[in-house]
Amino acid sequence: xxxxxxxxxxxxxxxxxxxxxxxxxxxxxxxxxxxxxxxxxxxxxxxxxxxxxxxxxxxxxxxxxxxxxxxxxxxxxxxxxxxxxxxxxxxxxxxxxxxxxxxxxxxxxxxxxxxxxxxxxxxxxxxxxxxxxxxxxxxxxxxxxxxxxxxxxxxxxxxxxxxxxxxxxxxxxxxxxxxxxxxxxxxxxxxxxxxxxxxxxxxxxxxxxxxxxxxxxxxxxxxxxxxxxxxxxxxxxxxxxxxxxxxxxxxxxxxxxxxxxxxxxxxxxxxxxxxxxxxxxxxxxxx
Numbered sequence: 001x002x003x004x005x006x007x008x009x010x011x012x013x014x015x016x017x018x019x020x021x022x023x024x025x026x027x028x029x030x031x032x033x034x035x036x037x038x039x040x041x042x043x044x045x046x047x048x049x050x051x052x053x054x055x056x057x058x059x060x061x062x063x064x065x066x067x068x069x070x071x072x073x074x075x076x077x078x079x080x081x082x083x084x085x086x087x088x089x090x091x092x093x094x095x096x097x098x099x100x101x102x103x104x105x106x107x108x109x110x111x112x113x114x115x116x117x118x119x120x121x122x123x124x125x126x127x128x129x130x131x132x133x134x135x136x137x138x139x140x141x142x143x144x145x146x147x148x149x150x151x152x153x154x155x156x157x158x159x160x161x162x163x164x165x166x167x168x169x170x171x172x173x174x175x176x177x178x179x180x181x182x183x184x185x186x187x188x189x190x191x192x193x194x195x196x197x198x199x200x201x202x203x204x205x206x207x208x209x210x211x212x213x214x215x216x217x218x219x220x221x222x223x224x225x226x227x228x229x230x231x232x233x234x235x236x237x238x239x240x241x242x243x244x245x246x247x248x249x250x251x252x253x254x255x256x257x258x259x260x261x262x263x264x265x266x267x268x269x270x271x272x273x274x275x276x277x278x279x280x281x282x283x284x285x286x287x
Contacts, residue, residue, distance in 0.1 A: 007101030008050035010109035011083025112229035
């Protein structure tokens, strides 16, 4: 049997979708493909949905059955071997929940990340002390000092994404509550965090907007969510929505479209990027 793991890499997701497309183009049902491997049809489904790693001998047999040319099959196998390599974040498997591993993988592959955050500064923009204070509040379900430090280290390493030459476009809408609620044991934590946000707002690939109290109710008040868009045509837009003990990943077009519409409406209602810079500067002077 193929080995399960906590979360697939984006490469496995893409290749799984390609395998499904090749099977369908060959006019084969999952049951027929399963007979080639002498496995249950569920194994084919799990390969195509990236629920299991891509077992190379299985991939080779399927590509041959699907009529894929030898050179194209060889290229596919090389990609599968690369995709099966553990992501960097798996070094943090001791503290990283399986349901969040997929998020880190998607985050690293996205060309556009749009986020709405009603409670905290997004992880990609948090300072170490702010992140540590959030962790100590018990938000991650574990408050042992060693676990907290591992979570902070993971969060800081994730932030290298925004320093890459090919960094994604990062567009965030935060409720004013995020900036008004003190985090940490003193004003120094919030001062440093505001400095970090002011710095981030000047980056060409980062857009920050504040949903001010004065702008009233907006359609995103149900909870935080993140929308990912990818340059790879095989990957549809995805929405990530987190709750206390887990998360859901949505890629059905109606659900994604609804979240995108809400995000656009919030962006139109929130303070502009320039106005947000002024708000941040004003709050920084108050501390």
